[in-house]
Amino acid sequence: MLVGRDGQRRVVLAADAAAQAAGLRAGMPATKAQALVPGLAIQEADPAADARALDRLALWMLRRYAPIVAADPPDGIVIDSTGADHLHGGEAVMLADMVRRLVASGVAARAAVADSWGAAHALARFADHTILGIPPGSSVTAIAQLPIAALRLPPEMVSDLRVLGFERIADLAAQPRAPLALRFGPELGRRLDQALGRMGEPIDPIRPPELIEVRRVFAEPIAAAETIARYIGKLVIALCAALETSGLGARRLDLICHRVDSRAQAVRVGTVLPVRDAKRLTRLLCDKIETIDPGFGIEAMTLAAIVAEPLAEKQTVTALIEEPEPDVSGLIDTLANRVGARRLYRLAPVASDVPERSVIRIAPLAPETGVTWKGEWPRPSRLLSPPEPIEAIALLPDHPPVSFTWRGVRRRVRCADGPERVFGEWWKRDPELIAVRDYFRVEDDAGERYWIFRSGDGEDAATGSHRWFLHGIFG
């Protein structure tokens, strides 16, 4: 339990799950809590340390997820994910990944995506779901039923509003503004507009002290794509010079365009290897110009190497015998920034006899191992996932089917190979202890070749359901 000072009183600021089960709530006096639960473990709150930890977490988020990140004290982090979520496979995937990583490191986290900072703040703290993605344009309806405490108002104002009978944001939004402003001041209207997305709220992004960053302020706001491209080129050259002095190469670049209406547009690009080549970096950034909305004009641009790694100068040796393999990392970067790094991969063998487990995705530029799949049995070029059930007529236990029906078409088996027995992997899951699949390669009258299997060994019902499945199509 955390105890801190609120004016003259010592109150409970936070209570863990065990304390909450004992009936302790945040906001109750510390003395009352101690009276309720004898032997209570009390920790003094340290707001300064909390703020420092929050900043550290924000920096981690900045490196990992998005260019515009700021701490939202006391307990939140706000991220402008525009222009960065595609690198993580979309908003929903990014949120899930974020919460999973935080929970794995022992932080209870809730996350929400919405149109405005205010709405996301409200939904993350007061919505029913731990992870919530609101489609663009529907934030107003999403927050309407949340309590007014979600509006980031001072606690006294919230309790005063409750006294007046306001419970939900929808109640407040439906009221005429003038009497409310007269009674509570401009703060209420401002917070309401921010949550409803009627008023912009710039995020002041956090910046680590050692960051390599170049900035350019324009005398006149710029908006044309060509102009932006030209200045990107100039910024990249300056950044590359700065990187060269420190012997680094950029792994992740952030371009933040500050607009005249004090909003920021951000672009993030990543590379698979540290890069200091101005041409390549310019190309990557210029690919993203169409995602920048210049609005009424951009007045300043900032380019930062958020993640930089040592880049050693390498001497190239000319081989007399054969040409070296051409470098494809530039292509990988371009494609990864276009479709997302997760969608670009190589497939490597895994030592498993179960076909769907025999393949694993690895990074496109992972070191080459020369390993390939073992076994002489032919494998189908298309693997259905999941296997499709078929009706088959076969002699048990180990004869291939005489005929089978797949997708409503009956096929007579002309010749077949098999069975190839695949045993379950008991070290992965208990039910697989005695599970068996018998694979057959069959060819029908038309010459089409299929990979079918029977779940079970054909004798013992415990080894599988004895139903037939089609798992793959041979070329």
Add this chain to the structure above:
Amino acid sequence: MSKSTTLSAVQKLRERIAHLERRAGRQHAALPFGIPGVDSRLPGGGLARGALHEVAGGGNGAIDGAAAALFAAGIAARTRGKVLWCITRPDLFAPALAQAGLSPDRVIYLEAGDDRTVLTCFEEGLRHGGLGAVVAEIARLSMTASRRLQLAAEGSGAIGLAVRRWRRQTETVDFGQPTAAMTRWRISVLPSRPLPVPGVGRACWLVELIRCRAGESADFELEACDETGHLRLPSDLAHGPGAKEVGHCIASA
């Protein structure tokens, strides 16, 4: 006019056209199949590098594209360098590609959400020049898109292989539409040759060269790719009387 003068005139005309088409005068050596009957049908004695080629499956293969993918893998396996494989549906089984000679170290897969992304990434891959071959599974390929791909491939010398694959049988009429591709292939499965023992023999394909720029269409009965990516004549044809005339010429039939 005698036959030899006609031939030399045709030869000169071909050279002029080739000179006009390749603006930069960049010449890429063709990639032979290693089967004389097939290579003699293709201009340049093999599959042209720096060009776009289309492959589709016949019958049900137009939907699953299983044989077409292996045919493309066999060609890609015989090139040098990495191979970019753009897919929209993640049902490609990598061990089969390895058995067609395409080692897992060489293939970089790109999972694109839609045909448009596939086309842009396909073009990007062809333009780069460091790849041996770029394979993309696409349904619709317009004249404009294929022209762009063809030009990108011409500039870099990579082989572009468009594996045409549709969702429904009715959509396959799209394969009749003209594109700027250098060759167009249709791969259909054939019953394998009977073995003296129970079992399935080596897969057989009916490989149809439907369209070939500066060449005639033909069809061949071949055995599927071996572990080095080479196709082979069926054993009973290879040493038989018809070995010389394996390609059945559609144009003259």
